[in-house]
Amino acid sequence: MNFLNLFKVAMTAIASNAFRSFLSMLGIIIGVAAVIIMMAIGQGSKESIRGEIAKMGTNIISIRPGAEMRGGVRLDPSAMQTLKMTDYEAIQREKKYVTYVSPEVTASGQCIYGANNTNTTVYGESLDYLNIRLWEMEDGEFFTDDDIHKGSKVCVVGQTIVDDLFNGSNPVGKNIRFKSIPFKIVGVLKSKGENSWGMDQDNVVIAPYTTVMKRLNAQTYFNSITCSAITEELTDNAIDELTEILHNNHRIPEGAEDDFRINSQAEMMDTMSSTMDTITIILVVAAAFSLLVAGIGIMNIMLVSVTERTKEIGLRMSVGARGIDISNQFLIESVMIALTGGILGVLLGWLGTMGLGAIGLPTSIPAWSIFVSFAVCTVIGIGFGYFPAKKAASLDPIEAIRYE
């Protein structure tokens, strides 16, 4: 029997038990929809995180003091003080793949204006920081080179600080106090909002690194150095370059362990992506189990169908159907149930994804997930239809035709 006929026979069989066929399809529909939605959420979150990181600059490289942590060994405090002014100067002198460099010194604590206070972090940076982190000014100006040389007590603040301390009124020219040292606000940064892992990027105070280093922290080392590569593609070259500069500057012998670590935003992005991938896989596997259960449902209904139609099978065999004709007939029926379920499932998944998108979840259906769904449904149809089909094909026509 050719496939057109088999298809027609299967259609007739499904249509004559429409409700039952729909119920067994339902498992597939729900399973496929769940897989599609899970993939869409996973992919959507991944894209949104990548977007956030890209907004912060994908070419960012950060240098931190200290060796790689090995097995939780406590590090000598001096190991955390390896980044010095000379390193900053060396980088500025020798950089080829690096465009901007900013040493970073941070201090956390309470920030006071009048009767208001808030907890924040003061970042001591150089002028390049604005370009590295892609900050823009909302109001006023960034501090100047002169301020860095003099260690002036000036700062620019993020939008959260403005809201918390000044109730939204213009703070430029006002003085805030941090650890009893007054800082004059010279500018306000444009709001960046929360990043995708919920950190408020606007809760910052940026001051000249010299000021924070000498006046606030009284330290001689940097907490980190932030650089930006010329382009994202040249990040690796920039990392090599920086490694070499610091090697020479720290006089680290060949083969010895580094006393600094260099990470790039691109690496971080990869880490985040692979974390999201792992979460997505877990979600999808969970959803895929419902497909397995749906497949068992199909097998169950096909077995019922074979028993019900024993007489028909006997008749078909006596008029010349071979075993393979019979098994094909039932296989096509189960594949059609599974595939129709798959199509409806993709539609439902798509609708569900739209719904989630409408309430604000980042979603994105990867095109391949639809193809995979169809492939999986076909495999389910064949896999779980095989046993009932084989049972049908192995019936004895003599007994089947007299079956009551």
Added chain:
Amino acid sequence: MENKNIKKVIIELQDVRRDFQVGSEIVHALRGVSFKIYEGEFVTIMGTSGSGKSTLLNQLGCLDTPTSGEYILDGTPVRTMSKNQRARLRNRKIGFVFQNYNLLAKTTAVENVELPLMYNSKYNISQRREAAINALKAVGLGDRLEHKSNQMSGGQMQRVAIARALVNDPSVILADEATGNLDTKTSFEMLVLFQKLHQYGRTIVFVTHNPDIARYSSRNIVLRDGKICEDVINNDIQSAASALAALPDINDD
């Protein structure tokens, strides 16, 4: 007219035996059956239940193979054939008519009749339909092509089943108690149809336990305990049509 020397042999059984293993016992359903059926014969095979006539029918229909002996259908030895080969042989050479019609439910007459040709790749869609329509016309159902099986009377359903048996132009039509489920009048109508097919030269084997039917066939074989106990040519074939006409009109109600 009945010169068997010229007539082609359609069915030849040579000492066919069929044993079944039932528990620890062996049941001999057929104990050496031999006969030849020639083209154009209308043979009734009779016997009480347990005489082996169902087993014989399964043999003749190539649904089963003999334990020993040989069965040659239209020149083809069947005993050593595989299942698939026998399926193909059934498809091309045999037309079955069953007691309970065995039509596909919720399916039109013409689709039911097309069924055997579905398993024959030599027919395309239009040829299949044409053959089915012709077969239905031959059994007098030319005006009920699109009726579904559940919209038909028993007699009509059996006519569809006969049309289905004719559609592949078989070497032999095998009828298994084909009138068993029908009332007297309809049974005679079926016999009229079978006699008509016989007249057109069809070879018919009609298995029944009803001795009356033998009067309308050209030859009668009686089975008892797995052996042939009687095999006679009927030289005085009754006309089913006149028997039908003579039937008192008891079905008026």
